[in-house]
Amino acid sequence: MANRYAVILAAGQGTRMKSKLYKVLHPVLGRPMVQHVLDQVKAVSLDEVVTIVGHGAELVKEHLGEESKFVLQAEQLGTGHAVIQAEKLLKDKEGTTIVVCGDTPLITNKTYLDLFEHHEKESSKATILTAIAPNPSGYGRVIRNEKNEVERIVEHKDANENELRVEEINTGTYCFDNKALFEALKEVSNDNVQGEYYLTDVIEIMKNKSEKVSAYVTPEFEETLGVNDRVALAQAEKTMKKRINEQHMRNGVTIIDPENTYIHPDVIIEQDVVLHPGSIITGSSVIKENAEIGPHSEIANCEIGESTIIKQSVATDSKIGDRVNVGPFAHIRPDATIGNGAKVGNFVEIKKSTLGEGSKVSHLSYIGDAQVGSNVNVGCGTITVNYDGKNKYLTTIEDDAFIGCNSxxxxxxxxxxxxxxxxGSTITKDVPEGSLSIARSKQSNKEGYATRIKNRKKD
Incomplete structure (x- = not known):
């Protein structure tokens, strides 16, 4: 197999997004578009990846980190100009270079692999990734000759009446013989209305040299969507959501309403999990078998154990054990660990705390900065008073303790x-093992007092 390289075009600001956030950093299911592109293209075993950055260069570098090398395109003078910025890193290398756009988050690694293999099998100097568009308006058309060979790419605005009828479109993704690419780029001119250097001109230059140019037609047109505005961004989100949800369902997950269930790409869900409508599962969450999530629950970066039920609740950066019941309307905040068989009931908030096996916090309580043992019952309205305005302090509740309501x-x-x-107790001192602690003022009844007050009001 030939050496393989990738050039990712990620320098544009994306003015049509009408956003301060650079276009390729807009998220699709919680992950920047350019990260989706990098993840998929790297799955085909590349020798090197070069990302062309411009607007928002530092932020793009921060997101992609050491997964790519970076080259700055200081002025955005077209796609051909962008690719030639990678010349110092790639020009003398033997092999195949794929050029992809950082705003095409839906193209899968299978499509990239098929494109590479088609290019190498055909021994082409250039291969265009094309698709058959139901409505090709606005796309560049791929024009073939009588032998079905690629002749050229014609932009929509330059196409004649016959060319406008062509449904095969250029997706903006290409494979090139690496050395031939950089040789051809030297001949690309900016003699056009936009004054830019177009990568598509490389195709014509190679054809004029009688080099072989081919096309690989992907059967998945919707993959090729380029995101240029918020409408396309929403479309990409919808397509990605459908793809991910269908994969989980094929793996044995029940999703009651896939249209209203949102699962991020890195989430792991085991068989026989049930997801109810409105569930949002993000980050690196793991949901183990037979768990039940939702409706209307948000899970972020959590491990959820077997046969655990979470209803109408929020859990973040925490570990929840097996056979736990959470909700409705509970809030598991970061750094919480909930033991097997525990219960966290309605309107309970737990933060940076451990709740031991079989323990229950059933309603209207706040447990923060606490170590709660096993088989503890925490009554309604209990608060661990952990903050004095400057520092946080630890509450320890040992095994088998019983905390009365409103403590x-x-x-x-x-x-x-x-x-x-x-x-009703306010506990400020340690309570010894096996003790009963009462810390409330003594009740005093004033008999007849309320009646006298009422009588005064009548007078």
Missing amino acids: NLVAPVTVGKGSYIAA
Whole structure:
């Protein structure tokens, strides 16, 4: 197999996006478009990747990191001008170079691989990735001769009546013999209305030299979408969402309403998981078998254990064990660890805390900066008072403790194993193991007082 290289065009600002964020950094299902492109093209075993950057260069470099080399296109003078910026890194190398646009996030590694293999099998100097467009208006047309060979690419605005009827379009992705590419680029002129150097001119230059130019027609037209505005961005999001959801369903995941379920590319979901409508699962989340998520739950960078149920809740950067019940309307904030068989009920917030196996926080409570043992019952309205306005402090609740309703545990404090906290208590001192702690003012009843008050009002 020949050496393989890639040039990713990511220098444009994308004025039609009408955004301060550079076009290729706009996310599709949570991942920048250019990252999708890089991930897919690298899957075909490349020897080197060069990304052409311009607007937002530092941000693009930051996102892609060491996965690519970078070359700056200081002035955006066309696609041919962009590619020639990579000359110092690639021009003397033998092999095949693929040129891809950083705003085409839907093209799959299979399509890239098929393009490479077609190019190398045909021994072409250039191969154009083409597609049959249901409505080719606005696209450059691929014109073939009577032998079905590629003759040239004609832009829509320059096409005659017969050429406008052609449905085969140029997708803007190409494979080239690497040395032939940079030789041809030296001959590209900017003698056109835009005053730019077009990569498409390389095709005509090679044809004039009787070099072989071929085309690979991808059967997946929707993959080739180039994102130039927010409408196309939404279309790309929808297509990517459908692709990912269908893959999970084929792998044994039940998605009740795929149109309203959003799963990011890096998420791992095991068999027999059920996802209800409105579920949004992002980052590097892992959902283990038989879990049930939703409706209307958000899971970000979490590990969710087997047979766990999360209803109408939010969980972020946390680990939730097996057979856990969460929600409805619970909030699992970062750095929480929920043990097997635990329960986190409605309107409960847990942050940077461990909840042990079998423990329950069933309603209307805040557990923050706490170590909660196993088989602990935390009553309704309990708060771990962890913040004094400057520092955060730890609350420790040991195994088998029972925390009565409306208790305040003022950290730093420890509630010993098997202890009871009476309802309505404010605990400021450690509670020994096996103790009952009551910390509330003594009740005093003034008999008849309320009746006298009412009678005064009548007078």
